[in-house]
Amino acid sequence: MKVTRIELQPGVWLTAVQTKKFKSSVLGARFLTPLTAETAACNALIPMVLRRGTQSHPDLESISAVLDELYGGSLEPVVRKKGETQCVGFVGSFLDDAYTLEKEKILEPAVALLAELIGNPYTQNGTFCPEYTKQEKANLTDQIRAQVNDKQQYAQMRVVAEMCAGEPFGVDKLGSEPAVEAITHQSLWDGYQNLLREARVELYYCGSADPDRVQAAFGPLLAVLPKDGNRTGLIRPAKKKAPKQPRRVEEALDVTQGKLSMGFRTNTDAWDEQYPALALINAIYGGTTTSKLFMNVREKLSLCYYASSGLMKYKDVMLVSSGVEFDKVGQAEAEILSQLYKCQTGDFSDDELEWARRSVVSTLRTTLDNQSRLEDYWLGQGAAGLTEGPDELAERVEAVTRAQVVEAAQDLTLDTVYFLKGRE
Structure with missing residues (x-):
């Protein structure tokens, strides 16, 4: 290729x-x-x-x-x-x-x-x-x-x-x-x-x-494109710090299951050298079926119907998404933050780290086998002015150390908590 x-x-x-x-x-x-x-x-x-x-x-x-x-x-x-x-x-x-x-x-x-x-x-x-x-x-x-x-x-x-x-x-x-x-x-x-x-x-x-x-x-x-245009330059979003106290927003709709979404500031985006470490901590925390959110919050404690995390690659944002019973939202939020604390203190096994690494690397390399994902990947890189291919990013993920992963986790800060509840 x-x-x-x-x-x-x-x-x-x-x-x-x-x-x-x-x-x-x-x-x-x-x-x-x-x-x-x-x-x-x-x-x-x-x-x-x-x-x-x-x-x-x-x-x-x-x-x-x-x-x-x-x-x-x-x-x-x-x-x-x-x-x-x-x-x-x-x-x-x-x-x-x-x-x-x-x-x-x-x-x-x-x-x-x-x-x-x-x-x-x-x-x-x-x-x-x-x-x-x-x-x-x-x-x-x-x-x-x-x-x-x-x-x-x-x-x-x-x-x-x-x-x-x-x-x-x-x-x-x-x-x-x-x-x-x-x-x-x-x-x-x-x-x-x-x-x-x-x-x-x-x-x-x-x-x-x-x-x-x-x-x-x-x-x-x-x-057919105008030759006299003054075309927009590259846009790198400004990073922001989370407030000292997280914003809290509740909304009521006709739902039978609560939706708890939590937004974190990451202090890292695709332009940063430490982005591969952020991708790994996301996988350890909530990005895979072997992650802490899935194995503990969902499987072990049964606090959520689903619980996962995902990165906004071109913005310093990570989102945690979960489906919860209305009366368990407080417990679920506390446990989601507890699992983050474990990531930030390095409380994850070598197996967890390697499972996450295999998952991230596999996802990147299988992008090369999927036409739509490949097109979307290169659109994002073009928008960011980056030239690194999925295989090259995978190689950088392979080289990330445990210390770098913990450091990336320590930059994660809760910014906003949104809860979608049922009508009274």
Whole structure:
């Protein structure tokens, strides 16, 4: 697997992963821009409306017909958050050229369609189609409202919003309902012109084609991007210290099981040399099925239906997520913090350390075998301006010492406790 990263023009980067491991190839074009409450909803809506049609293919049916001709490929809008950067655009999957029946080229026409979606969208009177905008606004509003349906994910989203209130990281990648409601087809068009000129662009390819051919194939897409743009630089989120007393937030909904989410400041993110040690302590603490939270809080003491921890790689945040009985929330929180104290004092066995190391290393190396995870990994690295591959990060994890793991644990500080309880 060969990874080539090149700046095609100022602020426009291509990551090309050449491999014969997969029968499909993956294409991506994502606009990277600072995440703000004012622009998040507009930016999230843009790829959804772009996907509705182009000048040559003005509706979903005609775009689907083109994709069918490309061996049933897909090209879908994406909205993601990497640290305090919002990433919006398209990711597509197509049959790799090596497997076409008549040795047809798929890469070039697939990129041409991608370029058409971005550079020649279907418009009416010089702006986005009002009807398409109205329909996709309704769909985006439905997505925002639906987030409450998965209570575990909702609790995590809420603890982040409370913990990082006033920080860009606290903004939902989809924006808010009022912000969506305020969008017009004209304001959406104006927002898109700003995005075209000012957002960094991350292009991506993973497949059997060599990097020179990939670079040439993206030519039509480069041609539709403004040349006079002043594209956003890299964003490294500021680190914050936890308050002396953790913030506490309770919310009541119609739930039969409580959701306890706890946000910790880590003092470490993906840019830091000690990040591999943080990844290991997260695995020891709550990131695996052999972790302290799983084995003790869930299995041994039966205080939670589930209990796990996870890192926000591009932000100095770790979240603990648990499902608890309403009357056991105090016990559960105390035991979750007790297990953290054990990590901070080095009270874990060599076996626990090595089980965690094997888990983290395995997860990183199996990323190389999964197209979607690989694309998401390189998007994050591109957003951060980092070039380290999953295998290289795995090697650094292999070299982490026990002392470094304990040191990383000692930087973990409780910031916010969010509890989702049932209505009285």
